[in-house]
Amino acid sequence: MSAPGSSGEQQSPPPGEVWLRRLMQVLILDVCSSVVIGLALTVFRGTLWLNVAGALVVLAALTGALFYFQPELARRLLERAVAALRWAGSAAVWTLLGAAAMTAVLLAVLGVLGLRDAGRPCGQPLGLRVLTGPEMLTPLRDAAAAFVDGRRRHGCRRYTVDVVPEAGPVPVYDGFTGLWKRGESADSRRLYGPQPDVWVPAAGSEYDFVPKSRNQAAPGGDLRFVRGPSLGTSPMVLALFPRAHRNVTDTNAPLLAPSIKELLDRIARDAGRRRGIARPVPETSTPALLATPALYDADPATPPAADERAASPGDLVAPDAVSLLCRFREQAARGLDPPEDVTVLVPEQALYDYDMGRPLGDRCGPASPDSFVSAKWRLYPYYAPGLPTLDHPFVQVKWRGQDTAARDAAVRDLRDWLVRHPLTAQGLRDDHGEFPLQDDSGEQRLAGLQRLVGEHVLPYQVKLATPIDVQGALDRISEARPKVSVSLLLDLSGSMGGSAEGGGSRLARGTSFLQSLVAQLQANDRIELRTFSSAAPPHDRAAFGNVPDDSARPDQKALVTGRLQALTSGGSDRSLADAIEDADPPAGRRHLVLLTDGQVPATNPDLDERAARLAGAFRNKHPDLRLTVVVAGPAGCGAGPARRIAAALARRGERSCVALTGAPEQEQAAQLLAGLRGGR
Incomplete structure (x- = not known):
């Protein structure tokens, strides 16, 4: 017998509660659907919250219209959706519980494996030896460090890369022709460096200068070279210190001067009396060697001997560009004024390292590019079509007894990595003489130098100029000095x-x-x-x-x-x-x-x-x-x-x-x- 006022069936809730419950169900369905739709749309275009808001407005309008015009149909659809969600919710709960259990087991296994690997000592990494000019030490060492870090396996290094400077084209010639046999003593290692697996010469003409064996392509020889792609280009530039630059710069003049002679005449006319061109010693600096004949040919009326006397003032003699630039940093640190009466001949990439405050090879450490002293000693580049472009080819060097499969694979891995991560991130231009304004990571590269020296200084593209052959340059200099x-x-x-x-x-x-x-x-x-x-x-x-x-x-x-x-x-x-x-x-x-x-x-x-x-x-x-x-x-x-x-x-x-x-x-x-x- 039932209690008074009761029946054997569950009483229906008041009408107000029914509509409130249905409204909550509709809101939950609409919001969840809007989020899903917004996520899907974001894959193609737009911002997540805008996509979600737009989808929610559309779904709310459709739902309201359905309840207004077809309330019974809307009620039945809502009840079926809720029932389906209840069943799907139960299945989802069990699925999530199973996935959580499997995840826990997987994490436990991975943790055990990680502890096992962490307990193991790392094996000896394979060492690679890279030989390059002093100007390229900083960019190649930065790239090599990223390569070594990116090739780690289970926290262990697979490779080490030792990047060392060459002493100039003639010592490199002697080293390769003598098979580095004089490179065993400590004195010779300072002169030649270690026996390299990779050689990155300043230009293809330096590579051509080194004689190759007749059976160069055949395996088993004492020494074989495998020339690879260019790692980036860098034009030679004539640079001025700030006061001379302010007198010479002209926003109406082209960024690329018509010729070297016109550029030098303009500098001499507007910058005042010049003491000469600060140029590294050609015998110990391939970039300076390749650029010197272009300076000789700038004015046919001036004999090369006179041009040679005007090069390298006595107090600025240096074996390479980084030594010269480090001397400027040293003088700046002592509070001296820059030598405004000289023009500096260096590769654009070395000037980038100098102005940006980066370390300069083994010669000197970093500096603050935005300090007053650095601004006072900043160098501003000037470009002319006759100045050569350095193309820095990647050359694999194979020595008898060392050309193993593992070493060959490591060198090819380094080469491929440098191709995928070009040295344009280190102040070089690409194979077309262009510099990217910005990469995907936001790194500005040469555009960072543009920020320091001003907009009307760096040309976006420099026409590539093939340098003279090394022997021809040596002969020209020998005749002139x-x-x-x-x-x-x-x-x-x-x-x-x-x-x-x-x-x-x-x-x-x-x-x-x-x-x-x-x-x-x-x-x-x-x-x-x-x-x-x-x-x-x-x-x-x-x-x-x-x-x-x-x-x-x-x-x-x-x-x-x-x-x-x-x-x-x-x-x-x-x-x-x-x-x-x-x-x-x-x-x-x-x-x-x-x-x-x-x-x-x-x-x-x-x-x-x-x-x-x-x-x-x-x-x-x-x-x-x-x-x-x-x-x-x-x-x-x-x-x-x-x-x-x-x-x-x-x-x-x-x-x-x-x-x-x-x-x-x-x-x-x-x-x-x-x-x-x-x-x-």
Whole structure:
């Protein structure tokens, strides 16, 4: 029996509650459907919240119209949808529970595997050796670091990439033709670098300069090259410091000057008196070597010898562009003013690194590009069609006994990675001479340099200019500059085995300096080597360390370099005056470079009398001889026998004594040789 007022069936809710429940169901369905539709539309176009809002308005209008005109049909459709959702909801719950369980199991398995892999020691990564010019060290090292990081497996490195600088086209030529056999000693590693797996020359003409074997394409040879794609292009530019740039810049002038001559004339007219073009030493800098003939040809009325005299002011001699640019940074840090009276010849990419404050190879670290000092020393590039474009080809080097499948695969992996991640992100242009304004990550690349130097400075595209061949450039420079005849006189006494500044022995430091000097000589220069100590008189031409005077051809330079590497110290001091007289250099204009640790007065008795004899009878016999004493010991040129002997044969205006410093030997050798050629 039922209670009063009750029935055996469930009572229907009041009409108001029914409509409220149906309204909530409709809202939930409409909102969920709108989100799904909005997500689907966002895949193609638009913003998520706008798509959701639009779909919700449309669905709400359709639902309202359906309830207004067909309320019974709308009620039945809503009840069926709710019933279907209840069934689907139960199925979805069980499905989600199963998926959660499977996910937990999978995560547990992956965690166990991860712990197992983390506990394992990493294997030895395969090391790759990359040789390139000093200007390309920073971009290639950044790219190599990204490559190594991107190729990690289970947190372990698969590769290491060591990027080292080359010492110029001639040492690279000697290294490859000699199969790097002289690269075992510490001195030679400083000159040649490690035996490379990859070589990125400045231009294809530098690659063509190195001789290839006749069976270059056949496997099994001692050395084979596989030339790959260009890694990016960089035009050579003439750059000015801010004050000169303000006087020269013209918003109405084209960004690319009609010719080098017109550009140089415009700079000379508007920037005031010029001291010359600061150009790296061509023998040690391939970019400078390839650009120098273009400067010679700019004005046919000016002989190349005059152009050569105007290049490389004495205080700005540097072996490569990064050394020159680092000298500017060093002077800026000391609060000096920039040399506004010089024009700077560098690759655009090196100028990008300099102005953007990036590290410059091994020479100097980063700087703040937006600081007042950096703005004061900023360089502004100028372009002309005759200046060559560097194309930086990727060259795989295969050595006998090292050409394994794993190494070959690693080199090809690096090459493919560099193709997919081009060096346009490092300040280079693409194969068409263009620079991208912005990439997908928002990185501005060369456009960042445009922000610093101004809008009307960098052309979007530079027409590619093929450089002259390396041998042709060397011949042109050899014809234009003064010839030098150098006699090297090396102290081999036991004290040369003492420690030098920066580590190593004084003899090792001195022979490394002399090797760099020999490497920068041209074929029509002359070179001889003499050694001296109490056990090795310099007049004994048959002694092992002595090499007779001859033209500085590759075989003569190789002979001198080989002897320098094989020398050891021994015996007591031989007085410097006796060594110079016994050397008796050949007649004619001759430069005598005496390298010693300075010695002491005890081993140079009657120093004043001997110095007077040098200044008298010896000078009369050799009126055109110029003596330069290079001191590798701690005393330097300030005191001791070295200073007295150098002063005895010094001529007015000539620097007769040089002390080796902590700077790279290659840079110091370039400065000394420039002084010998120019009479400075």
